[in-house]
Amino acid sequence: MRVPFLDLTAQLRTTGPAVERAILDVVRSGRYVGGPAIDAFETAMADCLEVDHAVAVSSGTDALLAALMALEVGPGDLVLTTPYSFFATAGVVARLGAEPAFVDIDPRTCNLDPGALTAWWERNADRRKRVRAIVPVHLFGQCADMGPILALAAAHGVPVVEDAAQALGARWGAEPGRPAGTLGAFGCYSFYPTKNLGAMGHGGLVATRDGDLAAAVRQLRDHGAHPPYHHARIGGNFQLDAVQAAVLCAKLPHLDGWHEARRARAAYYDRHLRAPGVTPPARAARPEGHVYNQYVIRVPDRRDALRAHLAAQGIDTMVYYPVPLHRQACFRHLGHASGAFPHSEAAAAASLALPVYPELTAEMQDRVIEAIAHFYEAGA
Numbered sequence: 001m002r003v004p005f006l007d008l009t010a011q012l013r014t015t016g017p018a019v020e021r022a023i024l025d026v027v028r029s030g031r032y033v034g035g036p037a038i039d040a041f042e043t044a045m046a047d048c049l050e051v052d053h054a055v056a057v058s059s060g061t062d063a064l065l066a067a068l069m070a071l072e073v074g075p076g077d078l079v080l081t082t083p084y085s086f087f088a089t090a091g092v093v094a095r096l097g098a099e100p101a102f103v104d105i106d107p108r109t110c111n112l113d114p115g116a117l118t119a120w121w122e123r124n125a126d127r128r129k130r131v132r133a134i135v136p137v138h139l140f141g142q143c144a145d146m147g148p149i150l151a152l153a154a155a156h157g158v159p160v161v162e163d164a165a166q167a168l169g170a171r172w173g174a175e176p177g178r179p180a181g182t183l184g185a186f187g188c189y190s191f192y193p194t195k196n197l198g199a200m201g202h203g204g205l206v207a208t209r210d211g212d213l214a215a216a217v218r219q220l221r222d223h224g225a226h227p228p229y230h231h232a233r234i235g236g237n238f239q240l241d242a243v244q245a246a247v248l249c250a251k252l253p254h255l256d257g258w259h260e261a262r263r264a265r266a267a268y269y270d271r272h273l274r275a276p277g278v279t280p281p282a283r284a285a286r287p288e289g290h291v292y293n294q295y296v297i298r299v300p301d302r303r304d305a306l307r308a309h310l311a312a313q314g315i316d317t318m319v320y321y322p323v324p325l326h327r328q329a330c331f332r333h334l335g336h337a338s339g340a341f342p343h344s345e346a347a348a349a350a351s352l353a354l355p356v357y358p359e360l361t362a363e364m365q366d367r368v369i370e371a372i373a374h375f376y377e378a379g380a
Helices: 008-029 036-049 060-070 088-095 114-123 146-156 211-220 242-272 303-312 329-334 342-350 362-377
Strands: 053-057 078-081 099-102 131-135 161-163 186-190 204-208 295-298 351-354
Touching: 008 036, 008 242, 036 053, 036 204, 036 242, 053 060, 053 211, 060 088, 060 131, 060 161, 060 186, 060 204, 060 211, 078 088, 088 099, 088 329, 099 329, 114 146, 131 146, 131 161, 204 211, 242 295, 242 362, 303 351, 303 362, 342 351
Parallel strands: 078 099, 078 131, 161 186
Antiparallel strands: 053 204, 186 204, 295 351
16 A cells, blocks of 8 residues: 555645635636735635734745735844744845854743743843844744744744744644744744645735734735835835635645545554654644644654665655755854754654555555554564
8 A cells, every 4th residue: 555645636625616716716816926816825824823813924934034024024034933844944044144043942842942042042131132033933833932032032032933834724723723833923834835834836825913013024925115116115026826825725724634534544654653752742732732744753763764664665754854954065154063952863763654644544554554563563
């Protein structure tokens, strides 16, 4: 039995008719950029996220970029963030001429470590004034420990931009909690097809409670124009197209159910995956704190050999992320030696993502679990 890492065609069995109708409605409307499909999606997302403003943009990367542009991040500025994330988290900082200042992760959750953030602040008194933003990442669908991060940011007047690209629907704090991405100045989301709420192409969103910041992002997504053809600032073409907005609106009613299905499959792995040398992902304090965009185990020894073994059995896996950001060639000029961020480097060397999605069957999960057990029993 082949076990795909993700099967988006299986999702169409439940969403296909609604998605097709939504696309056809846009095609017949003649409104392919802007228009009612975008308005409906932004309204639905503002309700979903319990915020006043949701601004649809062209990708999760552009959501981060537009948020930092709205905060006027630029040359000479520092942005504190994690070195263990998708490249866009730090890439957008560098694109604006600013410098990503990396802070190591909590080895348990792989999210930005508040203790390491405080330590950075204490030992970099001469650089503090250059810090323009803090960008924690809710990695793999689990919320970062936002309490101390927000407290430090508030104490020093530094805005927080949450990279919630993988965590739409997760909640942080005491019940009922707040949606991930709604705690700081901005929350940034991705609708890449592999996300829990995925488009049929690229898409993103910026959420905020601040009307002035929302207006800035709306202006920036259309080359900084307001009114049309009058440019007080330089932005970009960050607009989400209407077809993707319609697709996402059609899928959105299923999102809560998909989250529950992902949590159930993660719990199944937690109960049955007992191979020596394999550590399951950390559980959130409350189930709502994690939406399992990925189920990432730790395999400190022979991770790549295990992955090859699973591939030979027809089981797909992924490695997120094999090279931490501070070790990327494009950031070599920052001068971080190997070992500078040991927890991030350990995660990069040991992490392995297993299939986890709503359509994954118990039989398929048993196949994964048995193949991992066999690898260790056989001393492969």
